[in-house]
Amino acid sequence: MKRLILILSLLGLLGCVSSDDEGQGFGNLFDSPEGTVLTEEEHPDGWGRSDCFFCHPIYEIHRVDRTGTGVLPLKEIQKFVEEEGLDSCPLCHGDNGVIE
Ligand code: HEC
Ligand code: HEC
Numbered sequence: 001m002k003r004l005i006l007i008l009s010l011l012g013l014l015g016c017v018s019s020d021d022e023g024q025g026f027g028n029l030f031d032s033p034e035g036t037v038l039t040e041e042e043h044p045d046g047w048g049r050s051d052c053f054f055c056h057p058i059y060e061i062h063r064v065d066r067t068g069t070g071v072l073p074l075k076e077i078q079k080f081v082e083e084e085g086l087d088s089c090p091l092c093h094g095d096n097g098v099i100e
Contacts, residue, residue, distance in 0.1 A: 023063030024056060037094035048097040052089055058082065 029036045040047045046055055062081065065072040081088050090096070 023060040025064055025066060028066040028068065036092050038096045039094075040097060043096065046096065050086065050096070050098045052086055052096075 038047075046052070058081065062074050062077045065074055077092075090098075
């Protein structure tokens with residue numbers, strides 16, 4: 001969680017935050033015990049899979065800040081994810097039970 005906050009604040013320095021269209025949403029991820037890191041309990045359908053885009057198309061995720069704070073650097077997350085693709089996901093969401 002500490003590392004995530006670090007990454008987010010670094011990304012936040014790169015630009016300002018805004019987002020328009022709604023995408024996928026499962027509520028405020030920071031409400032769950034592990035934050036944005038996935039656990040088997042909260043991710044039963046996707047657990048152990050590395051083909052994230054199959055269920056979460058890239059242009060439908062990270063569209064809305066559901067923390068209620070407006071501090072998420074969504075534009076920077078989107079750009080980072082576009083550049084790094086599936087390799088980026090574990091940085092913020094953990095390994096999702098995938099054994100390399
Ligand atoms: C087979 C479909 C499927 C795959 C593949 C999948 N997911 Fe999911 N994911 C879901 C579903 C369905 C939900 C909604 C929560 C639930 O009921 O499991 C979800 C929810 C999430 C959430 C929100 C979790 C929360 O706390 O509510 C995140 C983040 C996420 N997925 C990331 C990923 C990442 C990263 C990968 C790849 C490593 C991935 N998913 C692969 C189906 C999938
Ligand atoms: C730099 C950190 C970061 C990276 C990298 C990242 N995410 Fe996320 N992701 C987040 C944050 C933060 C949220 C919570 C958004 C919210 O609650 O408003 C989120 C939310 C999600 C959600 C829930 C739906 C939504 O849009 O809020 C899904 C699904 C998801 N991410 C999938 C992925 C997948 C798949 C990848 C890799 C391709 C990925 N994420 C890479 C930080 C990241």
